[in-house]
Amino acid sequence: MKKILFKGVGSAVPTPFDENGVNISEFRKFLQFQIDNNVDALIVCGTTGESSTMTRDEKIIAINCVLEVANEKIPVIVGTGSNNTREAIEMSKIAERLGANGILVVTPYYNKTTQRGLIAHYKAIAESVSLPIILYNVPSRTGVNIEPQTCLELSKIDNIVAIKEASGNISQVAQISNLCGDNLYIYSGNDDQIVPICSLGGIGVISVLSNIKPKFVHDMVYDFLDGNIDKARKMQLNVLPLINSLFSEVNPIPVKYALNELGFNFGVPRLPLVEFSDTNKKVLRQYLKTDYYI
DSSP states (O other), rough: OOOOOOSSEEOOOOOOEEEEEEHHHHHHEEEEEEHTTOOSSSESTTTTTTTSOOOOHHHHHHHHHHHHHHHTSSSEEEEEOOOSSSHHHHHHHHHHHHTTSSEEEEEESOOOOOHHHHHHHHHHHHHHSSOEEEEOOOOHSOOOOEEEEEEEETTTTTTTEEEOSOOHHHHHHHHHHHHHHGSEEEEEESSSGHHHTTTTOOOOOOOOOTTTHHHHHHHHHHHTTTTOOOOHHHHHHHHOOOOOHHHHSSSSSSHHHHHTTOOOOOHHHHHHHOOHHHHHHHHHHHHHOOOOOO
C-alpha cells in the first residue's frame, strides 16, 4: 500500500491574471476561500490554471503563492507535465525544490507516443525526483490514453502513487482499479463521474467544480467514503446541470467567469482561449444561484 497524498477533493485552481502577470493578491484571497471551505488539496499550474500559457517565472510565482497560503495545512500538488520529457523533469525538480507535496503529470501530447513510450517518459520523471507522482490521463485533450496494463506497469514504480482518470471510460477505470489496487490510487478527473469512480475504488476527485462549490464537493466525496452512498448519489445528480454549464465551453473559460460572478477578479483567459459567450453566461448565472444539497 502506497502513501495517500489526499482523500476527498483537490481543487484544480485557475490562475488570476492582470496586466503584470499573476494577480497575487487575488490569488491569495481565492486560495484562502478554498481552504476555509474544506478542500483537501490544491492543484496549481494544471489545465485549469492555464499552465500552457504561463512562463516558467509565472509558474514559480503561482506555486510559491499556493505554498505560502496553504502553509502546510493541506497538500500542494503542482502540474509539471509536458510533451518534452526533459522539460517535465526540469519543472518537477523545481516543484520539489520549492516544497510541493506532489506533482501531477499529464501524458505527452501532440508528439504522441506509444504505451512503451509512456512508461519510459514517466519512469524518467520518477527517477528524477522523490516526490509522489499522480499520472494524468485525459485523452480528449492529449490524443493519448494510458491503458490499464500500462497503469499496472507504472504502479510498480515506488513514487508513482495515483492517477487522475479523465478518460470518461468507466470500464477502463474498473480495470485499472482491479489490476492496481492500492498500488495506484484513483482520482476522478471528471466532476460528473465523482461518485461512479468512487464506487469503483476511487478516493476522491481533482475538481473544477470545487472552485465554486468547495464544501459541497468535499461533503459529497466524504458522504460516499463514509457510507452515505445514497446521499452522495443524489448530490452528484443534483449538481449535474451546473457541471454541464461549467464545461459548456473549453475549461477554464466558464469557471473563470463563474468566479468573477462570485466576486473574485480572475479576469479573462489568455489567448488562444477567449471570453465566455453571452448565451452561456446567462445559463451559468442561473445555476450558480442554486443550492445543490439535498
